[in-house]
Amino acid sequence: MSNTEVEPHETGSRVARAPGRVARLIQPRTVPLGGPRGLVVTRTIPDCSLPTVGAWCFLDQGGPEPHLSRLLPHPHIGLQTVSWLLEGAMLHRDTVGSEALIRPGQLNIMTSGRGIAHSEFTPGDEDLRTHLLQLWIALPDAARWQAPHFEQHSELPVVAGEGWRGTVLIGAFAGARSPAAAYSPIVGVELRIEPLATAALPLRADFEHALLAPLGEVEADGVALARGPLLYLGTERESLEVTAGREGATLLLIGGEPLVEGLVMWWNFVGRSHEEIAEAREEWEGRSRRFGPDIPAHGGERIPAPPLPAVRLTPRKRRPELLDA
Ligand code: MN
Numbered sequence: 001m002s003n004t005e006v007e008p009h010e011t012g013s014r015v016a017r018a019p020g021r022v023a024r025l026i027q028p029r030t031v032p033l034g035g036p037r038g039l040v041v042t043r044t045i046p047d048c049s050l051p052t053v054g055a056w057c058f059l060d061q062g063g064p065e066p067h068l069s070r071l072l073p074h075p076h077i078g079l080q081t082v083s084w085l086l087e088g089a090m091l092h093r094d095t096v097g098s099e100a101l102i103r104p105g106q107l108n109i110m111t112s113g114r115g116i117a118h119s120e121f122t123p124g125d126e127d128l129r130t131h132l133l134q135l136w137i138a139l140p141d142a143a144r145w146q147a148p149h150f151e152q153h154s155e156l157p158v159v160a161g162e163g164w165r166g167t168v169l170i171g172a173f174a175g176a177r178s179p180a181a182a183y184s185p186i187v188g189v190e191l192r193i194e195p196l197a198t199a200a201l202p203l204r205a206d207f208e209h210a211l212l213a214p215l216g217e218v219e220a221d222g223v224a225l226a227r228g229p230l231l232y233l234g235t236e237r238e239s240l241e242v243t244a245g246r247e248g249a250t251l252l253l254i255g256g257e258p259l260v261e262g263l264v265m266w267w268n269f270v271g272r273s274h275e276e277i278a279e280a281r282e283e284w285e286g287r288s289r290r291f292g293p294d295i296p297a298h299g300g301e302r303i304p305a306p307p308l309p310a311v312r313l314t315p316r317k318r319r320p321e322l323l324d325a
Contacts, residue, residue: 002033002074002303003058003268019208019258022234023221026050026210031060039067039130044212044230046265049319053210054256055184057263057270058136059230061214063087066127071120074303075284075291076112078144078270080137080181083108083120084169084190086214086250088130094118095292098150107153107169109180113139115280115290116148119298133214133252135188137170138263138270143183148292153179163197164242166190171256174202186256193218193244193251201240201253209233209240209255216249218242262315267306274313281305 026049028042039062046057057079064087073095083090085104092100092108095117102108110118122128139146157168157176168178171187178188187207193199193216203209210232211218217226220242225231233240235258242251263270266277283290284305294300 002071019234021236022232023223024232025223025225026230026232028061028228028230033062033071038069038071039063039065039132041134042228048316050232051263051265051316051318052138052259053208053232053254054186055138055140055259056135056186056188056210056254056256057138057265058134059212059254060134061212062130062132062134064129064131067122067130068125068127069120069122069130072301072303073117073119073295073298074268075115075117075280076110076268077115077280078139079112080139080183081108081110081112081118082135082137082169082188084133084135084252086131086133088128088132089123090130090132091121091123092118092150093121093295093297094148094150095295096148096150099297100150100152102152105154105156105167107156107178107180108150109153109170110150111139111146111148111181113144113146113148115283115292117291117295117302119295131214133212135254136270137184137186138259138261140184141261141272144270149181151180155179161199161201163194164199164201165192166253173253184256184259187254189253191242191251191253193242193249195244195246195248197248198241198243201242203237203240203255205236205238206257207255208235208258209237209253211242212252212254214250214252216247217245218249218251264313264315266308266313277313278308281308
């Protein structure tokens, strides 16, 4: 995805505080992704109270609705993009030569390292009913200058317990590990909870976690969760009981070690300083080889970078005390 929010949006966590066991809702905001038939997504992180959950630094949900994506090539640095569809299909192309059609149940994960560009198009010329989750994972300092690469995983481990089953997108969950490249202690799982079932989900106490309910309704730790907000769960949980409503539910569980590095995020870039971000912007505008060659299918077409804000970009602190109780 390409971030259309161009306001100064600095996020970060200079000092990771283990927040303990909490259950607070992060309310979503609505962001148009651009284009005449582009999706309107709900974004929950980064949030002014909580820029990250583990190394997860961005979470958009779009659809389900008819959609025709024509998202032209745009750059990324310092992150991994994670695309997961609940419905529909999307064609990914990038500047390391990948061309991959993603469908529900498949994982696209693109590691930008020092720089890559990609496009995301709905296959064909017609609107396609699409329900998608798009996330970014911040690369830790030791991994963020690596060469860019792209992976598609169609075979992901499936785990199950009483009343639930899960597909492990990244990291390890309930004894199964995803083949997706991970560069920090992290987890991402799609969970299906059976109607009216109470699932006891095993968690890592040193991770912080958060739960999204793209389909259906659940109650988790006494909090009702339906489509829209993200339920932030803090750390120090070895398990979580989740009870689904009559329709059952499809959930996304994300988590990881609270991030200790201060992130500076602007447009599609994740860095550590204003200067790094400004340099990446200059290089994209100057058609630097940093982001690879033009993608043949798009000729020279691409999304130009917005102007930098007048203020210096700085990391933002975590303020979980501001979340809805
Ligand atoms: Mn993107």
